[in-house]
Amino acid sequence: MFVTDKLIYIQLHKTGCTHIAHLLSKYIGGQQLKKHSWLQNYNTTKTIIGSIRNPWDWYVSLWAFGCKKEGYIYNETTRRYFLFLFLLLSKFRQSLRYKEPYFDINDLYSHFKNEVRKSTKIWQKTYENNTDSKCFRNWLNLINNPKRKIDFQLGYNECSISKFAGLMTYRYCTLYLKDFFLPKNFKGIKTLEELKNFDKKNNLTNYFIKTENLEEDFLNILEKIGYNLDKATIESIKNSGKTNISSHYNTGFYYDKETINFVAEKEKFIIEKFGYSPPKLINKTNE
DSSP: OEEOSSEEEOOOTTSSHHHHHHHHHHHTOOEEOSTTOOOSOOOOOSEEEEEEOOHHHHHHHHHHHHHTTOSHHHHHHHSOOTHHHHHHHHHHHHHTTSSSOSSOHHHHHHHHHHHHHOOHHHHHHHTSOTTOHHHHHHHHHHHTOTTTGGGSSTTTTTSGGGGTSOHHHHHHHHHHBTTTTSHHHHTTOOSHHHHHHHHHHHBOOSEEEEGGGHHHHHHHHHHHHTOOOOHHHHHHHHHGGGGOOOSSOOGGGTOOHHHHHHHHHHTHHHHHHHTOOOOOOOOOTTO
């Protein structure tokens, strides 16, 4: 997260969070703490902001990052990551703070067994070419395969919402929802309606920046919080995103009807909450 004198920015992966933190650092000042961490102390008077992105775009971006041999998901899925076992122990110790641990010894044992026999080659194959839509769709099917969700994202496999919600929704919950890790919530939210109700009562954020409207949302929120920027700074921020270079094709290139519907089902919570629509499919001559 990034902290300034007036706000706390909680950084959801692949939502322009590096760019937003850079803008804050350059034009507002503040401190970058552990990047994708969640709020530990809810007693704050500062404004809390988050960032969000169209889920169809989000999955393509997450996969394309892995095609560059980078990222948490890529590292966990493509190798037997035995350092991961130390992270498991850390997660287990963290959960012991609660009367009923949300991550127990059986979870630890399941992850240990999986790390030994994980099918890394099938994951590696999906990252071979960031211009191959079939690679992306195979990866997306693995990400949402109930038997493969134990391969990545510590905690997702154990969380009750993984039965009906995708990885993006899970990451949203871990960062933006108060007390999500309490056992009664982590393993007790079992339907979409229950998640919606929990979000209404426990969402920490005051504002969200949409990646698709990043600079404008960023400026509007700063104004609401009380930061007065001069015209030159405003223009500089408005033009800052034009230097971003995409590492993949247009989102619609990678999907077919089946995978469009797949994301629509898994990320229904985010799609409905933020009003997102699926991309238009692009015909591919090589298929």
